[in-house]
Amino acid sequence: MSSAPLRSCALLFPFDAFQNGKSRQFKSRIVIIPGKRHGIVMHSFKGSELYMRMLRPRRMAALVVVTALTAYGQDRTAANEKNIREAVEVMLAKQRACIFIRPPATESNRLPMERKNLDVLVALGLLKRVSVTRDSQFGRRLPDIEYQVTPEGQKYMQPHRGGSGFDFCYATPRLERLIRWTAPSGQFGKTMSEATYTYTLTQVAGWARDPRFRAIVPLKLILAELDKTTERKSTLVLTNRGWEGDERWPVAGNL
Numbered sequence: 064m065s066s067a068p069l070r071s072c073a074l075l076f077p078f079d080a081f082q083n084g085k086s087r088q089f090k091s092r093i094v095i096i097p098g099k100r101h102g103i104v105m106h107s108f109k110g111s112e113l114y115m116r117m118l119r120p121r122r123m124a125a126l127v128v129v130t131a132l133t134a135y136g137q138d139r140t141a142a143n144e145k146n147i148r149e150a151v152e153v154m155l156a157k158q159r160a161c162i163f164i165r166p167p168a169t170e171s172n173r174l175p176m177e178r179k180n181l182d183v184l185v186a187l188g189l190l191k192r193v194s195v196t197r198d199s200q201f202g203r204r205l206p207d208i209e210y211q212v213t214p215e216g217q218k219y220m221q222p223h224r225g226g227s228g229f230d231f232c233y234a235t236p237r238l239e240r241l242i243r244w245t246a247p248s249g250q251f252g253k254t255m256s257e258a259t260y261t262y263t264l265t266q267v268a269g270w271a272r273d274p275r276f277r278a279i280v281p282l283k284l285i286l287a288e289l290d291k292t293t294e295r296k297s298t299l300v301l302t303n304r305g306w307e308g309d310e311r312w313p314v315a316g317n318l
Contacts, residue, residue, distance in 0.1 A: 139305030142256050146306050147244045150299050151258050154308030155238055160264055161230035162282065163223055163314040168210040171197065180279050180318050181210050187270040189216035189231060219268060223314075230314055233271035234264035239292055247301060254301035258308075261292045281316040 139146055168190075170178055184190040193211050196204040212220055212229070219231045244258040267289060270276055277289075299306045 140301060142244065142247050142306070144241065147256065147258055147299065148238070148241050150306035150308055151241060151260055151297065152238050154297065154299075154310070155236045155262060158236050158312045159221070159230075159232035160234040160236065160288075160312065161221070161232040161314045163228060163230055163317045164210075165228045165317055169195070169197070170208040171205075177318070180281070183275050183279060184216075184231075184318070185210070187273060187276060188213055189219065189270065224311060233268040234289065235266045236262040236312075237265045239263055242294070244299075256299045256301075256306070257296055258299055259294065259296050261294050263292050264289055279316075279318070281318065 239261045242259040
């Protein structure tokens, strides 16, 4: 029993591309002209023929399916679940949950409660107390205590984005569930979408779970997220590489 002959057909695959800084939609056109033993496949972009191939009918039918699936799967500019999820995952992988140690970290420049909080980090091995001298307003050198980062603390330290002081980072967020995202819209000359999702904190440093650290007053409410799933919203921007999240989380607290 012979199968019905494959007739000629033309397939149009819409996709977005950037031209002169703006997102525009183009179409890729594939024309298939079957023959008794071979078929001709022509692929054109914006009307310009790129190549011509000779294929047997069975391979030609397979090409139609494969090309359609490829065109769909590679559209990284579409605001679909796959692209939005990937954008959020990549963004979260770059984030860190941190606390900020503001300068100067010396006893003479800190209130008693602030010194008590820094002494907790000393007990946890992140900081050490070092005897130093400082200039006074009368031109004399006075003794002081400076809190310096230990080798263990350097494993968790990163420069603070404000340009002074530094951060101790204690965890990395991980996407749990993508809840929804808004339809793309133009704002400030960019195409944006707001994603709502839940996350949990992973790779949590041991000292961040220490009761002494979690008892520090400025951090109590913020550190509660170590043990729960948290909902958050982030803005994603459409670029020539696809959807991307360009944000950096604020620090959990200042010490």
